[in-house]
Amino acid sequence: MLHTLLSINKATVRYLNTTLFTGLTFKINKGENWALIGESGSGKSALLQTIAGRFNITGGEIIYHFWDKFSSLIPADKVTNPHKLIALVEPRHHFRNLSNTTDFYYQQRYNSSDSEDALTVTDYLNAIKQIPGNKNSWTLERVTKLLRLDELLDKQIIKLSNGETKRLMIAAALLKNPVLLMLDNPLTGLDVKTREEFNGIIQQIAASGINIIMATSIHEIPTVITNVAVLSKGAIVHQSKKEDFKPELFEQDKTDTIDNGELSALLNIDKNPATYNLIVKMDKVHIQYGDKPVLDDINWQINPAERWALLGPNGAGKSTLLSLINGDNPQAYANNIILFDKKRGTGESIWDIKKKIGFVSPELHQYFPTDNSCLQVIESGYYDTLGLFRPSNKERAEIALRWMKALEIEKYARVLLKNIPASAQRLCLLARALIKNPALLIFDEPCQGMDDHQQLHFKNLVDTICSLSNVTLIYVTHYQHEIPNSVDKVLRLEKGRVAF
Structure with a gap:
Protein backbone atom coordinates (compact mmCIF):
# COMPACT_ATOMS: atom_id res chain seq x y z
CA MET A 1 0.00 0.00 0.00
CA LEU A 2 1.36 3.40 -0.99
CA HIS A 3 2.03 5.91 1.74
CA THR A 4 1.03 9.42 0.64
CA LEU A 5 3.50 12.18 1.50
CA LEU A 6 1.62 15.14 0.07
CA SER A 7 -1.65 15.76 -1.73
CA ILE A 8 -3.14 18.81 -3.43
CA ASN A 9 -6.90 18.60 -3.90
CA LYS A 10 -8.76 20.92 -6.32
CA ALA A 11 -6.68 23.89 -5.19
CA THR A 12 -6.93 27.46 -6.43
CA VAL A 13 -3.50 29.06 -6.16
CA ARG A 14 -2.90 32.80 -6.33
CA TYR A 15 0.09 35.11 -6.28
CA LEU A 16 -0.59 38.83 -5.86
CA ASN A 17 -3.50 39.50 -8.26
CA THR A 18 -2.81 36.52 -10.51
CA THR A 19 -4.49 33.12 -10.39
CA LEU A 20 -1.82 30.53 -11.14
CA PHE A 21 -3.84 27.32 -10.85
CA THR A 22 -7.51 26.44 -10.73
CA GLY A 23 -8.63 22.98 -9.65
CA LEU A 24 -5.04 21.81 -9.14
CA THR A 25 -4.84 18.16 -8.11
CA PHE A 26 -1.51 16.40 -7.50
CA LYS A 27 -0.27 13.63 -5.19
CA ILE A 28 3.17 12.37 -4.18
CA ASN A 29 3.62 8.96 -2.59
CA LYS A 30 6.64 7.79 -0.63
CA GLY A 31 9.28 6.37 -2.96
CA GLU A 32 8.06 8.38 -5.96
CA ASN A 33 10.37 10.85 -7.72
CA TRP A 34 8.65 13.21 -10.14
CA ALA A 35 9.79 15.08 -13.25
CA LEU A 36 7.75 18.16 -14.21
CA ILE A 37 7.78 18.80 -17.98
CA GLY A 38 6.32 21.66 -20.00
CA GLU A 39 6.99 24.73 -22.10
CA SER A 40 8.24 27.96 -20.56
CA GLY A 41 5.54 29.56 -18.40
CA SER A 42 3.52 26.34 -18.17
CA GLY A 43 3.57 26.39 -14.35
CA LYS A 44 6.44 24.05 -13.41
CA SER A 45 8.20 26.56 -11.13
CA ALA A 46 4.86 27.77 -9.78
CA LEU A 47 3.93 24.21 -8.77
CA LEU A 48 7.23 23.80 -6.90
CA GLN A 49 6.71 27.10 -5.10
CA THR A 50 3.12 26.17 -4.27
CA ILE A 51 4.33 22.99 -2.56
CA ALA A 52 7.01 25.04 -0.75
CA GLY A 53 4.28 27.27 0.71
CA ARG A 54 5.18 30.44 -1.21
CA PHE A 55 1.73 31.10 -2.71
CA ASN A 56 -1.79 31.48 -1.32
CA ILE A 57 -4.24 28.59 -1.49
CA THR A 58 -7.65 30.29 -1.79
CA GLY A 59 -9.69 27.20 -2.60
CA GLY A 60 -9.23 23.47 -2.18
CA GLU A 61 -6.39 22.25 0.01
CA ILE A 62 -2.81 21.08 0.23
CA ILE A 63 -2.10 18.41 2.85
CA TYR A 64 1.41 17.56 4.06
CA HIS A 65 0.74 14.00 5.26
CA PHE A 66 4.37 13.46 6.27
CA TRP A 67 4.01 16.18 8.89
CA ASP A 68 1.97 14.00 11.25
CA LYS A 69 4.86 11.55 11.61
CA PHE A 70 7.71 14.05 11.79
CA SER A 71 6.04 16.60 14.06
CA SER A 72 5.79 13.97 16.79
CA LEU A 73 9.43 12.93 16.42
CA ILE A 74 11.10 16.35 16.19
CA PRO A 75 11.08 18.87 19.06
CA ALA A 76 8.80 21.84 18.39
CA ASP A 77 11.69 24.30 18.69
CA LYS A 78 13.50 22.53 15.84
CA VAL A 79 10.78 22.52 13.16
CA THR A 80 7.65 24.66 13.39
CA ASN A 81 5.84 23.81 10.13
CA PRO A 82 5.97 21.25 7.30
CA HIS A 83 7.61 23.69 4.88
CA LYS A 84 10.81 23.40 6.95
CA LEU A 85 11.02 19.77 5.87
CA ILE A 86 11.03 20.76 2.21
CA ALA A 87 14.09 22.10 0.38
CA LEU A 88 13.71 24.04 -2.90
CA VAL A 89 16.73 24.76 -5.13
CA GLU A 90 15.78 27.68 -7.38
CA PRO A 91 17.53 29.13 -10.45
CA ARG A 92 18.52 32.27 -8.46
CA HIS A 93 20.48 32.14 -5.24
CA HIS A 94 19.74 34.19 -2.14
CA PHE A 95 23.22 34.44 -0.63
CA ARG A 96 23.83 36.85 2.23
CA ASN A 97 27.11 38.61 2.98
CA LEU A 98 28.96 38.83 6.29
CA SER A 99 26.81 41.83 7.18
CA ASN A 100 23.77 39.52 6.87
CA THR A 101 22.31 41.42 3.92
CA THR A 102 21.83 40.44 0.28
CA ASP A 103 23.49 43.62 -1.00
CA PHE A 104 25.81 41.92 -3.46
CA TYR A 105 26.34 43.62 -6.80
CA TYR A 106 27.37 42.21 -10.16
CA GLN A 107 31.00 43.43 -10.30
CA GLN A 108 31.68 42.59 -6.63
CA ARG A 109 33.31 39.24 -7.40
CA TYR A 110 36.06 41.01 -9.36
CA ASN A 111 36.88 43.62 -6.69
CA SER A 112 39.06 41.95 -4.08
CA SER A 113 38.33 44.32 -1.20
CA ASP A 114 34.56 44.24 -1.69
CA SER A 115 34.40 40.48 -2.16
CA GLU A 116 35.93 40.01 1.30
CA ASP A 117 32.43 40.70 2.67
CA ALA A 118 31.27 37.34 1.31
CA LEU A 119 31.17 34.05 3.17
CA THR A 120 33.38 31.20 2.07
CA VAL A 121 31.79 27.95 0.92
CA THR A 122 32.69 26.37 4.28
CA ASP A 123 31.15 29.28 6.21
CA TYR A 124 27.99 29.08 4.13
CA LEU A 125 27.52 25.34 4.58
CA ASN A 126 28.31 25.44 8.29
CA ALA A 127 25.57 28.04 8.75
CA ILE A 128 22.87 25.72 7.34
CA LYS A 129 20.40 24.73 10.04
CA GLN A 130 20.12 20.98 9.78
CA ILE A 131 16.92 19.11 10.46
CA PRO A 132 17.50 15.98 12.55
CA GLY A 133 17.50 13.11 10.04
CA ASN A 134 17.86 9.38 9.96
CA LYS A 135 21.04 7.30 10.14
CA ASN A 136 21.77 8.20 6.51
CA SER A 137 21.54 11.92 7.20
CA TRP A 138 23.55 14.24 4.99
CA THR A 139 26.67 15.65 6.64
CA LEU A 140 29.07 18.35 5.52
CA GLU A 141 31.64 15.72 4.60
CA ARG A 142 29.11 13.74 2.60
CA VAL A 143 27.70 16.64 0.57
CA THR A 144 31.19 18.00 -0.07
CA LYS A 145 32.24 14.69 -1.60
CA LEU A 146 29.04 14.16 -3.59
CA LEU A 147 29.02 17.64 -5.16
CA ARG A 148 32.83 17.90 -5.63
CA LEU A 149 33.17 20.95 -3.40
CA ASP A 150 36.51 19.97 -1.81
CA GLU A 151 38.58 22.45 -3.81
CA LEU A 152 36.02 25.23 -3.30
CA LEU A 153 35.70 25.17 0.50
CA ASP A 154 37.92 28.21 1.05
CA LYS A 155 36.53 30.14 -1.92
CA GLN A 156 34.18 33.07 -1.34
CA ILE A 157 30.69 32.32 -2.61
CA ILE A 158 30.57 35.56 -4.62
CA LYS A 159 33.50 34.25 -6.71
CA LEU A 160 31.90 30.93 -7.64
CA SER A 161 31.04 30.26 -11.26
CA ASN A 162 27.42 29.71 -12.22
CA GLY A 163 27.82 25.92 -12.22
CA GLU A 164 29.78 25.91 -8.95
CA THR A 165 26.98 27.96 -7.37
CA LYS A 166 24.40 25.40 -8.51
CA ARG A 167 26.38 22.56 -6.90
CA LEU A 168 26.65 24.55 -3.66
CA MET A 169 22.90 25.20 -3.58
CA ILE A 170 22.13 21.49 -3.97
CA ALA A 171 24.63 20.69 -1.19
CA ALA A 172 23.01 23.26 1.10
CA ALA A 173 19.56 21.79 0.41
CA LEU A 174 20.77 18.28 1.28
CA LEU A 175 22.29 19.47 4.56
CA LYS A 176 18.77 20.29 5.73
CA ASN A 177 17.94 16.57 5.46
CA PRO A 178 14.56 17.31 3.87
CA VAL A 179 11.71 14.88 3.38
CA LEU A 180 11.17 16.40 -0.06
CA LEU A 181 13.86 17.89 -2.30
CA MET A 182 12.60 20.10 -5.15
CA LEU A 183 14.93 21.12 -7.98
CA ASP A 184 14.00 23.84 -10.47
CA ASN A 185 15.93 23.09 -13.68
CA PRO A 186 18.96 21.75 -11.76
CA LEU A 187 21.07 21.02 -14.85
CA THR A 188 21.18 24.59 -16.17
CA GLY A 189 24.67 26.03 -15.86
CA LEU A 190 26.35 22.68 -15.24
CA ASP A 191 29.19 21.58 -17.51
CA VAL A 192 29.22 18.32 -19.48
CA LYS A 193 31.06 16.34 -16.79
CA THR A 194 28.76 17.42 -13.97
CA ARG A 195 25.66 16.76 -16.07
CA GLU A 196 26.95 13.27 -16.76
CA GLU A 197 27.55 12.78 -13.03
CA PHE A 198 24.13 14.20 -12.11
CA ASN A 199 22.35 10.91 -12.73
CA GLY A 200 24.52 9.26 -10.07
CA ILE A 201 24.14 12.23 -7.73
CA ILE A 202 20.36 12.14 -7.89
CA GLN A 203 20.37 8.36 -7.40
CA GLN A 204 22.36 8.70 -4.16
CA ILE A 205 19.97 11.38 -2.93
CA ALA A 206 16.93 9.18 -3.63
CA ALA A 207 18.63 6.15 -2.04
CA SER A 208 18.99 8.13 1.19
CA GLY A 209 15.19 8.24 1.49
CA ILE A 210 14.59 11.75 0.15
CA ASN A 211 11.76 12.13 -2.36
CA ILE A 212 12.55 14.30 -5.39
CA ILE A 213 10.51 16.58 -7.62
CA MET A 214 12.35 18.35 -10.41
CA ALA A 215 11.35 20.71 -13.18
CA THR A 216 13.43 19.67 -16.15
CA SER A 217 13.65 19.36 -19.91
CA ILE A 218 11.90 16.51 -21.70
CA HIS A 219 15.39 15.50 -22.91
CA GLU A 220 16.98 15.35 -19.43
CA ILE A 221 14.97 13.03 -17.20
CA PRO A 222 17.25 11.10 -14.79
CA THR A 223 16.85 7.33 -14.47
CA VAL A 224 15.80 7.65 -10.82
CA ILE A 225 12.59 9.45 -11.84
CA THR A 226 9.54 7.22 -11.40
CA ASN A 227 6.71 9.54 -12.51
CA VAL A 228 6.23 12.33 -15.02
CA ALA A 229 3.75 15.22 -14.97
CA VAL A 230 3.28 17.46 -18.01
CA LEU A 231 2.09 21.03 -17.47
CA SER A 232 0.63 23.45 -19.99
CA LYS A 233 -0.83 26.92 -19.43
CA GLY A 234 -1.12 26.54 -15.68
CA ALA A 235 -2.61 23.06 -15.59
CA ILE A 236 -1.36 19.49 -15.23
CA VAL A 237 -2.43 17.90 -18.53
CA HIS A 238 -0.79 14.49 -18.14
CA GLN A 239 0.49 12.23 -15.36
CA SER A 240 2.01 8.78 -15.77
CA LYS A 241 4.66 6.34 -14.68
CA LYS A 242 7.95 7.13 -16.42
CA GLU A 243 7.92 3.81 -18.27
CA ASP A 244 4.52 4.73 -19.76
CA PHE A 245 5.53 8.28 -20.69
CA LYS A 246 5.77 8.93 -24.44
CA PRO A 247 7.90 12.06 -24.90
CA GLU A 248 7.19 12.24 -28.63
CA LEU A 249 3.59 13.20 -27.80
CA PHE A 250 4.75 16.30 -25.93
CA GLU A 251 7.72 17.55 -27.97
CA GLN A 252 7.35 21.12 -29.20
CA ASP A 253 6.87 22.13 -32.82
CA LYS A 254 10.28 22.43 -34.49
CA THR A 255 9.14 25.02 -37.06
CA ASP A 256 10.26 28.61 -36.62
CA THR A 257 10.04 31.84 -38.58
CA ILE A 258 12.14 35.01 -38.43
CA ASP A 259 10.97 38.31 -39.92
Missing part, protein backbone atom coordinates in the same frame (compact mmCIF):
# COMPACT_ATOMS: atom_id res chain seq x y z
CA ASN A 260 14.15 39.18 -41.83
CA GLY A 261 12.76 42.50 -43.03
CA GLU A 262 11.94 43.72 -39.53
CA LEU A 263 15.24 42.44 -38.15
CA SER A 264 17.16 44.20 -40.92
CA ALA A 265 15.30 47.42 -40.13
CA LEU A 266 16.12 47.14 -36.42
CA LEU A 267 19.79 46.51 -37.20
CA ASN A 268 19.97 49.58 -39.43
CA ILE A 269 18.48 52.14 -37.06
CA ASP A 270 22.02 53.43 -36.41
CA LYS A 271 23.03 54.75 -39.82
CA ASN A 272 26.66 55.44 -38.92
CA PRO A 273 28.08 52.50 -36.96
CA ALA A 274 31.69 52.81 -35.81
CA THR A 275 34.32 50.58 -37.41
CA TYR A 276 37.35 49.03 -35.70
CA ASN A 277 40.52 47.23 -36.73
CA LEU A 278 40.60 45.15 -33.56
CA ILE A 279 37.76 44.21 -31.25
CA VAL A 280 39.88 42.40 -28.63
CA LYS A 281 43.57 41.64 -28.33
CA MET A 282 45.04 40.00 -25.22
CA ASP A 283 48.75 39.38 -24.80
CA LYS A 284 49.89 37.01 -22.03
CA VAL A 285 47.04 38.01 -19.73
CA HIS A 286 47.39 36.85 -16.13
CA ILE A 287 44.76 37.26 -13.41
CA GLN A 288 45.36 36.19 -9.83
CA TYR A 289 43.48 36.49 -6.54
CA GLY A 290 45.75 36.02 -3.55
CA ASP A 291 48.06 33.15 -4.47
CA LYS A 292 45.53 31.49 -6.81
CA PRO A 293 45.87 32.12 -10.58
CA VAL A 294 42.50 32.35 -12.33
CA LEU A 295 43.79 33.08 -15.83
CA ASP A 296 47.34 32.42 -17.01
CA ASP A 297 49.13 33.28 -20.27
CA ILE A 298 45.98 34.05 -22.27
CA ASN A 299 46.57 35.22 -25.84
CA TRP A 300 43.43 35.98 -27.83
CA GLN A 301 42.70 38.20 -30.82
CA ILE A 302 39.16 38.87 -32.03
CA ASN A 303 38.76 40.69 -35.33
CA PRO A 304 35.61 42.50 -36.49
CA ALA A 305 32.73 40.27 -37.61
CA GLU A 306 34.32 37.12 -36.14
CA ARG A 307 32.02 34.75 -34.28
CA TRP A 308 33.60 32.82 -31.40
CA ALA A 309 32.50 30.11 -29.00
CA LEU A 310 34.15 30.37 -25.59
CA LEU A 311 34.04 26.91 -24.02
CA GLY A 312 35.29 25.13 -20.92
CA PRO A 313 34.10 23.44 -17.71
CA ASN A 314 32.69 25.24 -14.65
CA GLY A 315 35.45 27.22 -12.96
CA ALA A 316 37.72 27.27 -16.04
CA GLY A 317 37.90 31.09 -16.01
CA LYS A 318 35.37 31.98 -18.72
CA SER A 319 33.46 34.58 -16.68
CA THR A 320 36.70 36.21 -15.52
CA LEU A 321 37.91 36.40 -19.12
CA LEU A 322 34.65 38.05 -20.18
CA SER A 323 34.88 40.51 -17.29
CA LEU A 324 38.14 41.83 -18.75
CA ILE A 325 36.43 42.53 -22.06
CA ASN A 326 33.26 43.99 -20.57
CA GLY A 327 35.09 46.49 -18.37
CA ASP A 328 34.05 44.91 -15.06
CA ASN A 329 37.44 43.67 -13.85
CA PRO A 330 39.95 46.24 -12.55
CA GLN A 331 42.85 43.83 -13.13
CA ALA A 332 42.50 44.64 -16.84
CA TYR A 333 44.65 47.73 -16.18
CA ALA A 334 47.56 45.55 -15.06
CA ASN A 335 47.50 43.55 -18.29
CA ASN A 336 48.18 44.13 -21.96
CA ILE A 337 44.65 44.31 -23.35
CA ILE A 338 43.35 46.22 -26.38
CA LEU A 339 39.60 46.77 -26.72
CA PHE A 340 38.14 48.47 -29.78
CA ASP A 341 41.57 49.68 -30.96
CA LYS A 342 42.46 51.26 -27.58
CA LYS A 343 44.79 49.86 -24.94
CA ARG A 344 43.12 49.55 -21.54
CA GLY A 345 44.29 52.26 -19.22
CA THR A 346 44.84 54.94 -21.85
CA GLY A 347 41.93 57.12 -20.83
CA GLU A 348 38.77 55.29 -21.88
CA SER A 349 36.10 54.80 -19.21
CA ILE A 350 34.15 51.67 -18.39
CA TRP A 351 31.11 53.32 -19.95
CA ASP A 352 33.03 53.98 -23.20
CA ILE A 353 33.59 50.23 -23.38
CA LYS A 354 30.11 49.14 -22.33
CA LYS A 355 28.34 51.25 -24.94
CA LYS A 356 30.06 49.18 -27.63
CA ILE A 357 29.00 45.84 -26.09
CA GLY A 358 25.72 44.00 -25.71
CA PHE A 359 26.14 41.62 -22.78
CA VAL A 360 24.07 39.03 -20.97
CA SER A 361 25.08 36.36 -18.45
CA PRO A 362 23.61 34.25 -15.63
CA GLU A 363 25.37 36.50 -13.10
CA LEU A 364 23.90 39.64 -14.66
CA HIS A 365 20.47 37.98 -14.49
CA GLN A 366 21.09 37.11 -10.83
CA TYR A 367 21.82 40.69 -9.79
CA PHE A 368 19.56 42.61 -12.17
CA PRO A 369 16.88 44.63 -10.32
CA THR A 370 13.43 43.25 -11.05
CA ASP A 371 11.13 46.18 -10.19
CA ASN A 372 11.13 47.70 -13.70
CA SER A 373 8.63 46.69 -16.35
CA CYS A 374 10.07 44.49 -19.08
CA LEU A 375 9.86 47.35 -21.57
CA GLN A 376 11.84 49.60 -19.19
CA VAL A 377 14.44 46.86 -18.69
CA ILE A 378 15.02 46.63 -22.43
CA GLU A 379 15.12 50.41 -22.93
CA SER A 380 17.79 50.60 -20.20
CA GLY A 381 20.12 48.87 -22.63
CA TYR A 382 20.62 52.21 -24.37
CA TYR A 383 22.20 53.57 -21.20
CA ASP A 384 24.03 50.43 -19.94
CA THR A 385 22.31 50.79 -16.57
CA LEU A 386 20.75 47.97 -14.54
CA GLY A 387 17.25 49.32 -14.93
CA LEU A 388 15.75 52.53 -16.30
CA PHE A 389 16.53 55.46 -14.01
CA ARG A 390 15.22 58.27 -16.24
CA PRO A 391 11.94 59.07 -17.99
CA SER A 392 11.19 56.71 -20.84
CA ASN A 393 11.96 57.97 -24.35
CA LYS A 394 8.93 57.31 -26.59
CA GLU A 395 10.97 56.51 -29.70
CA ARG A 396 13.32 54.18 -27.82
CA ALA A 397 10.44 52.49 -26.03
CA GLU A 398 8.86 51.75 -29.42
CA ILE A 399 12.12 50.18 -30.60
CA ALA A 400 12.25 48.15 -27.37
CA LEU A 401 8.75 46.83 -28.12
CA ARG A 402 9.83 45.85 -31.65
CA TRP A 403 12.71 43.83 -30.18
CA MET A 404 10.27 42.18 -27.77
CA LYS A 405 8.15 41.13 -30.75
CA ALA A 406 11.24 39.76 -32.49
CA LEU A 407 11.91 37.62 -29.40
CA GLU A 408 8.21 36.68 -29.01
CA ILE A 409 7.82 38.24 -25.56
CA GLU A 410 5.76 41.36 -26.35
CA LYS A 411 2.93 40.16 -24.07
CA TYR A 412 5.15 40.97 -21.09
CA ALA A 413 5.87 44.58 -22.10
CA ARG A 414 3.99 46.23 -19.21
CA VAL A 415 4.61 43.46 -16.67
CA LEU A 416 7.26 43.79 -13.96
CA LEU A 417 10.34 41.72 -14.72
CA LYS A 418 10.01 39.85 -11.40
CA ASN A 419 6.50 38.64 -12.28
CA ILE A 420 7.34 36.75 -15.49
CA PRO A 421 8.90 33.29 -15.99
CA ALA A 422 12.69 33.08 -15.60
CA SER A 423 13.12 32.15 -19.27
CA ALA A 424 11.21 35.26 -20.34
CA GLN A 425 13.36 37.34 -17.98
CA ARG A 426 16.45 36.07 -19.80
CA LEU A 427 14.90 36.96 -23.15
CA CYS A 428 14.25 40.50 -21.87
CA LEU A 429 17.92 40.83 -20.95
CA LEU A 430 18.86 39.50 -24.39
CA ALA A 431 16.68 42.18 -26.00
CA ARG A 432 18.37 44.73 -23.71
CA ALA A 433 21.75 43.58 -25.10
CA LEU A 434 20.57 43.83 -28.72
CA ILE A 435 18.71 47.13 -28.66
CA LYS A 436 21.66 49.50 -29.21
CA ASN A 437 23.13 47.46 -32.12
CA PRO A 438 26.54 47.10 -30.44
CA ALA A 439 29.76 46.21 -32.23
CA LEU A 440 30.25 43.20 -29.94
CA LEU A 441 27.68 40.78 -28.54
CA ILE A 442 28.69 38.65 -25.54
CA PHE A 443 26.17 35.92 -24.80
CA ASP A 444 27.15 33.92 -21.71
CA GLU A 445 24.88 30.87 -21.43
CA PRO A 446 21.97 32.82 -22.94
CA CYS A 447 19.57 29.86 -23.31
CA GLN A 448 19.44 28.80 -19.66
CA GLY A 449 15.90 27.84 -18.70
CA MET A 450 14.45 28.31 -22.18
CA ASP A 451 12.19 25.66 -23.64
CA ASP A 452 12.94 23.98 -26.97
CA HIS A 453 11.07 26.51 -29.10
CA GLN A 454 12.66 29.49 -27.36
CA GLN A 455 16.12 28.01 -27.83
CA LEU A 456 15.50 27.32 -31.51
CA HIS A 457 14.05 30.78 -32.12
CA PHE A 458 16.92 32.53 -30.35
CA LYS A 459 19.55 30.47 -32.18
CA ASN A 460 17.90 31.33 -35.52
CA LEU A 461 17.68 34.99 -34.48
CA VAL A 462 21.42 35.12 -33.70
CA ASP A 463 22.28 33.49 -37.03
CA THR A 464 20.05 35.95 -38.87
CA ILE A 465 21.60 38.93 -37.07
CA CYS A 466 25.06 37.64 -38.01
CA SER A 467 24.02 37.24 -41.66
CA LEU A 468 22.55 40.74 -41.84
CA SER A 469 25.30 42.63 -39.98
CA ASN A 470 29.01 42.79 -39.21
CA VAL A 471 28.48 42.23 -35.49
CA THR A 472 31.20 40.37 -33.59
CA LEU A 473 30.02 37.54 -31.32
CA ILE A 474 31.34 35.68 -28.28
CA TYR A 475 29.04 32.80 -27.31
CA VAL A 476 29.40 30.73 -24.13
CA THR A 477 27.49 27.52 -23.52
CA HIS A 478 27.82 24.02 -22.05
CA TYR A 479 25.48 22.59 -24.72
CA GLN A 480 26.92 21.94 -28.16
CA HIS A 481 23.49 22.06 -29.86
CA GLU A 482 22.92 25.65 -28.66
CA ILE A 483 25.90 27.08 -30.55
CA PRO A 484 24.66 29.15 -33.54
CA ASN A 485 25.66 27.96 -37.00
CA SER A 486 27.36 31.32 -37.60
CA VAL A 487 30.01 30.51 -34.95
CA ASP A 488 33.15 29.21 -36.67
CA LYS A 489 35.95 29.90 -34.16
CA VAL A 490 36.56 28.36 -30.73
CA LEU A 491 38.60 29.30 -27.66
CA ARG A 492 38.58 26.59 -25.01
CA LEU A 493 39.74 27.18 -21.43
CA GLU A 494 40.90 24.54 -18.96
CA LYS A 495 41.90 25.58 -15.43
CA GLY A 496 42.56 29.15 -16.52
CA ARG A 497 44.71 28.33 -19.54
CA VAL A 498 43.96 28.00 -23.22
CA ALA A 499 43.44 24.31 -24.03
CA PHE A 500 44.77 23.12 -27.37
